[in-house]
Amino acid sequence: MNSARGDIAHLGHVELLTPELDGTVWFCTEILGLTETRRVGDSVHLRAFDDYEQTSLVVTAHSTSGVRRTALRASSPEALERRAAACLEAGREGEWVDGEAGTGRTFRTSDPDGHVLDLYYETEWYQAPPELRPALKNQPQAKPNRGVGVRRLDHINFLGADVLANAEFTENVLGARPTEQIKLDSGRVAARWLTFNNKSYDVVYTEDWTGSEGRLHHIAFATDTREDILRAADLAIDNGVHIETGPHKHAIQQTFFLYLWEPGGNRIELCNPLTRLVLAPDWPLITWTEEERKRGQAWGLKTIETFHTHGTPPIA
Template identity: 45%
Template sequence: MAAQAEPIHDIAHLGSVELFTPKPEESLWYFRELLGMEVVHRAKESVHLRGYGDYATSTLKLTASRNAGVGCVAWRAASPQALERRAKALADAGLGIGWTNGDFGRGRSYRFRDPDGHTMEIYFEEQKFVAPPELHSNLKNLPQKYTGRGVGVRRIDHLALLASDVEANRKFATDLLGFQLREQVRYDNGKTEIGSWMSPTAIHHQLAYVVDVKGAHGRLHHFSLWVDNRDDVLRAADILTENGVFIEAGPSKHNNSQGFYLYTYEPGGNRVEIYSGSFLVTAPDWEPVTWNEEERGTGTYWGATLPDSFIQYATPDVEGKGELAKTPEFPVFF
């Protein structure tokens, strides 16, 4: 048996996600009042928020911008030494942007771009959340009390990015960042990599790359927030509907990841998923699961078929209908 390369464990987990929004006040209302996240900091054109179960001070940054989309995706390193190792590897690969002094709640960070152009950074030093008296929980192991406001999302979970070349971006995540591949979708007898789901943790996936049918670059498909159970997803559907928020898909269950989901658009235009279920991967020798066209079907285990917008729409939005449109030959791949 051929010797396998030693796994890279330099990335601890997804740290935070920055979302651009052309409607900052309306987006803030959505995440704070409807989803129940807490505002912890404001700076110039940005607002920092957190879920009640996130241990870090901030895990979501909303930044006013002309167009919706994803800003900087931040990953926490496992140690200061891990940060230095990954920074060197990324610089050597020609993907580095350079060092910064860090965003709110974080220390020195190394910025880079993935092969598709998404901006990311790695950091280690992080400010842990210390709850003020009004947010103090009686549970010593809970960073913040559950306020019961809105949906009450517990934590950030994952994000899905679009890429013109999924294979190149998947190899970047596994070879340079050390992510573990969980599942894939491959079409044309395995020749075409449509989507890959990866994680540096036991969480099924914290990052997915899926083909951009419009051939654009640097776009966001969705950002996902975790709730504890299916009932919370159903409750979210009621809360969002009562407040006039468009529900694009769900509540339903994915076949890939086994996740129970609800997809909506926040007022700025970004797709947001309320997510639960799924499964953990603790096996160090996990064998990635590969799905083909027939096995994937509509992309759901049960529930309504995902709409055409699920393939065609992403942020920032671009005009034109992609060549890989939803047809019998190219079914929905999520």
């Protein structure tokens, strides 16, 4: 077993860039149902009601869209030190910085594609104010009464120039487990799904058709039920939000999904993967062939063209 396994506990939070700050925040609060917790400069901090940490998402005003950084929580202070050392040993540049979004001492590095990764352990647990206090003490916050009311930040899908190099870094240096992948007839790995825990995936790398580095395919929020995703589709059409594809079911990972484009241009997935866990310690890597992927999604829906071509920041 990989000695690094277990040193990263889970995906912590993501910082998204947007050229439409007000529109993106509106989408996050009124469509997703996130709670705004604070503003720092040009950044707005938001959270999903069942995430235990202060922040699930930071939205920052910028000239373009995309992802600025992705935060991963280590499982202990010692694990954080081990993964920081492993990154440097693997030839990745890194530095210790002050934590952001309620986190403590942070090791900032990047994957081979240039996506910025913040590794941390110390974190501030969320304490709900009286008006957001839940009835159940094992829930961080009362369920929101607006939008979908997504439960948690679920995963991030990076676009990469070299999927295999990025995936192997995430496996060998950060300790993730690969669960599924797409391998083309040429033998090239075009996508790989990885998990740090018993979820079926936390991080995905998908081949960037432009050959660019450091771009984002999407971030995803988990819902309680499939019906929540149907509600999201109704909210989207009522409010002029672009539905890219879905509601439908992925063949890979069996996730029920809806993909939306928020006003800043970033792709957001609402997904319902809550019933599928990878409990086997010796789970085999499931490989999908090029021919199998041509069949489309689980129920035969062909994948829409923009799903392969749209990423952020956009390429001229």
